[in-house]
Amino acid sequence: MDIKFVTSAGRPAGFPAADRPEVAFAGRSNVGKSSLINTLANRKKLARASGTPGRTQLINFFAVGDALYLVDLPGYGFARAPVEVRQSWMRLVRNYLENRTTLSAVVVIIDIRRDPSEADRQLIRKLHVMNVPPLVVLTKADKLPRGRMASRASSIKRGIENLVPEPPLIFSSRTGEGREELWKRINIHAGRVSPDNRT
Numbered sequence: 001m002d003i004k005f006v007t008s009a010g011r012p013a014g015f016p017a018a019d020r021p022e023v024a025f026a027g028r029s030n031v032g033k034s035s036l037i038n039t040l041a042n043r044k045k046l047a048r049a050s051g052t053p054g055r056t057q058l059i060n061f062f063a064v065g066d067a068l069y070l071v072d073l074p075g076y077g078f079a080r081a082p083v084e085v086r087q088s089w090m091r092l093v094r095n096y097l098e099n100r101t102t103l104s105a106v107v108v109i110i111d112i113r114r115d116p117s118e119a120d121r122q123l124i125r126k127l128h129v130m131n132v133p134p135l136v137v138l139t140k141a142d143k144l145p146r147g148r149m150a151s152r153a154s155s156i157k158r159g160i161e162n163l164v165p166e167p168p169l170i171f172s173s174r175t176g177e178g179r180e181e182l183w184k185r186i187n188i189h190a191g192r193v194s195p196d197n198r199t
């Protein structure tokens with residue numbers, strides 16, 4: 001599969017032309033968004049794993065062939081971030097979510113070991129209002145004994161109310177669990193007729 005970094009944008013003028021379906025990835029800071037994109041792409045360092053604070057303020061666009069964009073949104077809920085940083089995150093992401101006409105779905109990433117935060121719920125409510133399907137992914141599943149996964153998944157499902165039609169998908173960037181299924185769902189939401197799972 002051919003996935004390439006396209007650009008980082010700190011404001012809408014920097015977004016690439018909205019000329020193809022797009023799936024964005026959102027979740028609290030450090031939840032594993034970039035790792036998940038790397039896992040989807042089968043690449044180690046396509047989307048950087050975190051470490052550079054400046055970078056996390058930007059929206060990163062990746063092209064899958066010429067048919068789809070994957071979009072790494074900056075993480076939210078980093079308690080130690082200064083208020084201005086959090087506000088600028090909210091402005092940028094809100095602007096993106098509200099104006100990106102080609103947005104087909106948002107993958108909402110939650111740590112399987114944690115209950116959804118208020119910020120997670122706010123995001124899901126906002127997507128609901130905007131009629132953008134949320135795809136909930138529970139990541140870092142490798143950190144949990146297999147026997148506890150189902151009960152964590154249903155507890156998280158309760159925490160996000162009934163605004164998410166599809167069951168949350170259990171995922172691990174470390175083991176690749178859930179990768180094929182996530183591609184399948186992304187391709188369906190992006191309206192891609194023949195899922196391309198080759199890598």
Ligand code: GTP
Nearest residue numbers: 029030031032033034035049050075140172173174
């Ligand atoms: P920000 O961009 O800062 O918001 O972070 P992020 O959400 O992109 O998270 P990132 O992918 O950088 O991962 C954060 C940390 O979690 C890194 O140390 C990853 O190695 C680790 N991590 C991510 N996914 C997994 C996973 O599925 N399993 C395990 N065990 N660790 C993971």
Ligand code: MG
Nearest residue numbers: 033034048050
């Ligand atoms: Mg990241």
